[in-house]
Amino acid sequence: MKAIICTRYGPPDVLQIREIENPAPRENEVRIKIHASAVTASDLYIRGSQVPFRVLIPFRLMMGITKPRRPVIGLVLAGEIESAGKNINRFKPGDRIYGLTGFSLGAYAEFKCMKETDSKQGCLSMMPENLSFEEATVAAYGGLLAFQFMEKGNIQPGQKVLIYGASGTTGTIAIQFAKFLGAKVTAVCSSENLELAKSLGADEMIDYTRVDHSEPGVNYDFILDAVGKNKTSGFKKEIKNSLTPEGKYVSIDDEPLLLDSARLEKIRVLVEAGHIKPVVDRCYQFEEIVKAHRYVEKGHKKGGVAIKVL
Numbered sequence: 001m002k003a004i005i006c007t008r009y010g011p012p013d014v015l016q017i018r019e020i021e022n023p024a025p026r027e028n029e030v031r032i033k034i035h036a037s038a039v040t041a042s043d044l045y046i047r048g049s050q051v052p053f054r055v056l057i058p059f060r061l062m063m064g065i066t067k068p069r070r071p072v073i074g075l076v077l078a079g080e081i082e083s084a085g086k087n088i089n090r091f092k093p094g095d096r097i098y099g100l101t102g103f104s105l106g107a108y109a110e111f112k113c114m115k116e117t118d119s120k121q122g123c124l125s126m127m128p129e130n131l132s133f134e135e136a137t138v139a140a141y142g143g144l145l146a147f148q149f150m151e152k153g154n155i156q157p158g159q160k161v162l163i164y165g166a167s168g169t170t171g172t173i174a175i176q177f178a179k180f181l182g183a184k185v186t187a188v189c190s191s192e193n194l195e196l197a198k199s200l201g202a203d204e205m206i207d208y209t210r211v212d213h214s215e216p217g218v219n220y221d222f223i224l225d226a227v228g229k230n231k232t233s234g235f236k237k238e239i240k241n242s243l244t245p246e247g248k249y250v251s252i253d254d255e256p257l258l259l260d261s262a263r264l265e266k267i268r269v270l271v272e273a274g275h276i277k278p279v280v281d282r283c284y285q286f287e288e289i290v291k292a293h294r295y296v297e298k299g300h301k302k303g304g305v306a307i308k309v310l
């Protein structure tokens with residue numbers, strides 16, 4: 001099968017397409033025919049070993065010293081069950097699934113074997129019927145991040161919610177999830193993305209590149225930092241002062257992303273009901289992986305970037 005190999009830690013051109021052996025499923029595994037993958041922040045961290053200096057040694061010990069121990073990287077997949085081992089209960093051949101591969105990586109390939117149960121090696125669920133495979137990759141990654149961290153807010157109808165970094169993979173889903181929960185949503189993004197945030201249902205938009213301070217008198221019940229601790233601005237530094245006394249501030253970097261198929265199920269239900277529509281910024285061909293990584297590395301994707309595998 002065709003796969004994208006990370007030949008060493010480094011810039012996007014360390015990624016190369018190679019022919020490798022097709023994996024054979026064990027009795028407790030499915031073999032997935034991957035139709036789409038994605039280029040996420042997590043893929044960039046792994047490819048470039050772009051982790052903070054304090055965690056560089058543990059990262060390299062865990063992932064590989066000079067290159068990833070698992071050469072086929074890729075965290076997100078959407079595809080079809082091609083075959084199922086005899087101990088598989090949740091899936092059958094032909095099922096359209098989406099999920100994350102966790103520490104087992106391997107989504108940048110035509111096929112991948114995975115267990116049907118959740119573990120650090122990944123999680124899988126039936127994908128929303130009304131999505132393309134490319135859209136499903138955005139729903140899986142952005143959805144898992146947005147839902148995990150927004151569930152911490154116990155958001156109630158009518159509450160004021162601010163999404164910081166509303167134009168990214170997580171932010172675009174977070175706006176829609178907050179609206180589904182009945183919140184009044186303020187989306188923070190750059191001027192170029194204000195219309196996108198509005199089209200996703202935001203009630204108010206703030207351009208973080210033009211405003212340094214949060215509005216006096218506006219108090220939020222819940223603030224989600226949807227872009228993580230490395231991306232900041234004068235506005236972001238101020239917004240913690242705009243919480244109600246019981247308000248909560250949560251960053252998507254506060255704890256590890258959980259690989260949770262029950263949450264994928266919940267995302268599927270809301271997507272199929274039309275409450276959430278994933279935003280695909282660009283879709284690249286498998287052969288364009290270097291170009292796709294270069295684009296995502298610029299840090300300004302709107303929604304997610306998908307890779308067409310077949």
Ligand SMILES: NC(=O)c1ccc[n+]([C@@H]2O[C@H](COP(=O)([O-])OP(=O)(O)OC[C@H]3O[C@@H](n4cnc5c(N)ncnc54)[C@H](OP(=O)(O)O)[C@@H]3O)[C@@H](O)[C@H]2O)c1
Nearest residue numbers: 041165167168169170190228231232252255256257300301
């Ligand atoms: N907890 C975990 O285990 C875990 C796992 C995976 C990822 N993460 C976190 O999730 C982050 C990636 O999330 P994502 O893929 O959803 O985001 P993303 O799609 O990479 O975010 C891109 C968006 O960020 C916006 N942006 C860039 N700089 C900004 C700034 N200073 N202030 C506000 N917005 C800014 C850009 O909009 P403009 O072009 O308008 O600036 C762009 O639309 C990672 O960087 C990591 O921190 C955490």
